[in-house]
C-alpha cells in the first residue's frame with residue numbers, strides 16, 4: 001500500500017469512527033428526548049468506546065450536576081472547562097462567570113487540515129502575537145456563509161503550550177440548566193454544532209482557503225506536492241519545509257503529483273522543484289544517530305544538511321509523536337516529528353526529546369524494511 005493510500009485509509013477510518021459515534025449520539029439524544037434515560041444509558045454503553053471514558057464523561061462523573069461544576073469554578077477564578085475530542089470534532093465546554101451571570105460555553109476548534117494550517121501560519125509569522133488576531137479574523141471569515149450565525153463568535157482560549165488555541169464559541173445562560181441531560185438538550189439547539197463538519201477537514205485544503213489566510217496578513221503556504229500547510233520555521237526543523245502532522249513532518253508523499261517514490265523526499269512550494277528522488281553517491285560521510293542508533297548522513301542530495309538514514313528510504317524522521325499526554329496537550333502540541341541527531345553533535349532538539357520521552361510523546365519511527 002502506498003503512503004497516499006495509507007493516509008487516505010487513516011482518514012477514512014477516522015471518518016467512519018466519527019460517523020458511527022455521531023449515529024450513537026443521535027440515538028442517545030432521541031432516547032433522552034423521549035425521557036427514557038435507562039435506554040439512553042444502554043445506547044451509550046453499546047458503542048465501541050463503551051469501556052473507555054472520555055474527558056467529558058469523566059468531567060460529568062466528577063461533577064454530578066451543573067451546580068457542582070459552578071461551585072468548583074467559583075474557587076477557580078470563575079471558570080471551569082473540559083477539552084474533549086468528540087467523534088464530530090474537538091470541543092471545549094466550560095462554565096464561565098460573566099458580568100450577567102454564569103454561562104455555559106462550547107468552543108469548537110479547527111481539526112486536522114485546518115488545525116495544521118493554523119499552526120503553520122502561526123509558526124511562519126514574524127510577529128506571533130499579531131498572528132493570533134490575524135488567525136482569529138481569518139477563521140471567522142473562513143466559515144461558509146450558510147453556517148454563520150450572530151450568536152457564534154471566534155475566540156482565543158487558553159492553550160497548554162505557546163501554540164494559540166482559536167475556535168468558534170457559543171454560550172448560553174446556565175440558568176435553568178440543572179442536570180447534564182438539560183445541557184445535552186440545550187446543545188441540540190446550538191447552531192455552533194452545525195460548524196463541526198467544516199471545522200474537521202480531512203481533505204487537502206483548497207488554494208482559495210490558503211489565499212483567504214494570506215488576505216489576513218498571514219504566511220499561508222501549501223506544498224505543491226501534497227497540499228499540506230507547511231512552515232520553514234518549525235523549531236525542530238529550521239529552514240526545512242515541514243507539515244504539522246504527526247507522521248510525515250518534512251516528508252512529502254507527492255500525493256498531488258505522479259511519481260510517488262519509496263525514497264523519501266521533501267515538500268516543495270513550486271511544482272517545478274518536485275524532482276524525482278536522487279541517488280546517493282556512496283561517498284557521503286556517515287555517523288550514527290544518538291537517539292535511534294541508525295546510520296545517518298547529512299550529505300544525501302535530497303536532504304542536504306539534514307540527517308537522513310543511509311538505508312534505501314533516506315528517512316529524515318527519527319521519531320514520531322507518541323500517544324502520551326491529555327487530549328488538549330496533544331491538540332496544542334508544537335512537535336510534529338523528531339529529526340535525527342548525530343552522536344557527536346549538539347542538537348537543539350535534545351531537550352524536547354527528553355521532555356517528550358518523559359511524558360510519552362516520543363515514539364521511535366517505524367523502521368521500514
Ligand SMILES: [Zn+2]
Pocket residue numbers: 223224225226227228251252253254266267268
Ligand atoms: Zn508535500
Ligand SMILES: [Zn+2]
Pocket residue numbers: 289290291292293294317318319339340341
Ligand atoms: Zn535517529
